[in-house]
Amino acid sequence: MAQDIHQRIARAQAAYVRCIDDGDLDQWPDFFTDTCLYRVTTADNHKRGLTAGMIYAASRGMLIDRIASLRDANIYERHAYRHLLGQPYILSESDSEARSETSFIVARIMRDGSTSLFATGRYCDVYALDGEHVKLRERIVVCDSSRIDTLLALPL
Secondary structure (H helix, E strand, O other): OHHHHHHHHHHHHHHHHHHHHOOOHHHHHHHEEEEEEEEEEEHHHHHOOOOOOOEEEOOHHHHHHHHHHHHHOOOOOOEEEEEEEOOOEEEEEOOOEEEEEEEEEEEEEEOOOOEEEEEEEEEEEEEEEEOOEEEEEEEEEEEOOOOOOOOOOOOO
């Protein structure tokens, strides 16, 4: 069963980053359960158990609102991401959920074509399991650095 859950999570991860990298942000909340947690934080805050984060959303509705504000309210220099993911490491699994960690690297591509390393870190995830489907119940994005050089607008 561990191999099966690993493949299901790896497929979900690939679809998740493809959604963001391709700019299909309206679909991004669909990767989460209705009651969920999405938080972007630093490695230091995570290690110390601090819940403050650069981004915090406690429901799928808050994720939908975040995307709506990106489209209609926020002012930021347009850019895109390209994610590179490590293999998910399954920490635990049961019939109803799985916990995993996945390393990531995110490059940021600006409108002028310049590309830079934007963020590195890991996803600390709790997936709800429902048959062949997996959805994020919790995603804590733990960034290795506390320095983000621009408004963190797009989800990681």
